[in-house]
Amino acid sequence: MTSAPPPPLRAILRDAAHQLLAAHCSDDLDEASLEADLLYGEASGLDRAHVIARGAGTPSAASVEAFQALLTRRLKHQPLAYILGRREFYGLTFEVGPGCLIPRPETETLVEAALAAIKEHPRHHRLVRVADIGTGSGAIALTVAHHAPSTKVWGVDVSGEALQWAARNMRKFGLSERVVLLTGDLAEPLSEPLDVLCANLPYVPTDDYEGLPDEIRASEPQIAVEGGPTGIELIARLADQLAAHLALDCAAAIFELGAGQAGFVEDLVTSALISAGRGPLDVRVHRDLRGIRRIVEVRYGYSSA
Template sequence: MNASVAPRSVESLFRDARRRLADVGIETADLDTSLLLEHATGLTVLDRITDANRIVLPDAIERFETSVERRLRREPVHRIIGEREFYGLPMKLNPSTLVPRPDTETLVDLVLPFVTDTAARNGTCRILDLGTGTGAIALALLSCVPQAVAVGADVSREALEAADANAAACGLADRFETVWSDWFEAITGSFDLIVSNPPYIPSADIAELDTDVRDHDPLPALDGGHDGLSAYRLLASQAGSFLTESGALGVEIGHDQKLPVTNLFRSSGFRQTGERKDYSGHDRTLFFVK
């Protein structure tokens, strides 16, 4: 215990940190402070409300203050915590993974009926998650469909380490394997479903992103080439060779990319049969069949 740090009440810690975050323009100061406080002290929002005068000891205060200082420097709160929940599953992060976003859950929602139906019909559904990162999309699908199996591919070995660890932590390692691959380069076999949240931000727009994203998310997972469509061209031209005859493909897209992405897949023999908007009402995911 650090005797130089005086014990304080949980409410005073919360109020002070929230003010400091708000003062530098962090719009989610209230939520961020709550998350960081719970991570550092184990005290939930309910604990703080029902026992505002509870004393926090110096060691926990130091952990909390360190995390607040990191947030003041615009490090994303979930990177500070080291994980984020996705589709009800805890996803550990590392510097080579994107932070799974709630909007990406719409991709799981979009393809889940296909996975369920395919598994019921064939006894299984074989899924390929390209650019798997934390493994979030594939693992969410596996958690919902016990007969499904998945391969998570990524060009980053560090990302694959996170995906493997998350699969183990979620009890899904027996149905999930990882492959180090630059897109389809090291992929073999055929799949009922290919899913991907590829990089789709135009290269010139990277500099304009929020500091939280630009300075902390891995660039290869963001940069979609000069027009943001490089990954979709590759997927459209090569995915068909790795799909079963009745296979399908689901992708996340940028909010203004529905038409050009749809046209790319149509020109490669795919038919768009489904789509989902994100929680802000923007076009976010597309579903194609061969």
């Protein structure tokens, strides 16, 4: 009796996509198919276009075995970005893994705001001094440094593990001459006056943290996600440090937040800057792609440029 011929790649991937959907790893079949393709690509060293092009062929036993190992990890809800070891962010491919937050699409809205604040800053034709507080993988610091060559950028994080990922990405993008990574609490390690300060600090309130998907709680560092009882404790502490670190004449401070937090953060930042004698203040709130008031930006000194 002859054994059944091995299934074509297309059938293996279709079966994997249905498993991913059934295990609630993906929201719909399109996303599950994309994940299956990416996992197979990782296992076999092919990009997605080549994975699709080979759909009618029979894959090697070694590729199928490597693919099944990655699929098993994904079915246990390890984040896809950790399995692949990378995540696209604002056109750059960041290396990521356990110990650093996976950059999120909504943070691209913060990067947009930071790039505009740099471009419109009176010092933009010289050197704009930028800090990214809670840099994680370096997503904000390195993207800004890459897209705005007239910047010097400091990335600060309290987590040594996260900073190791930031350092890898800094070397990968060839930015070691203009980016400095520092370990420490909020803005404390910084000594130079800053023109633009960005922060995507943890902002999920403690009570909400328990309700987050297992995939986040089991894999990504709690210190990168949970922001204390109200969610904005760290942002409030950073607001108190702002006046000591922002340039006297002209600066912008830009914060990423959770839904419903923009009004509180706007009040914290404006009152900290007004009591330090900065102003007049220009307050802007930027919505993310889902329409959530995600970014609070406070500027002063721009109009007199």
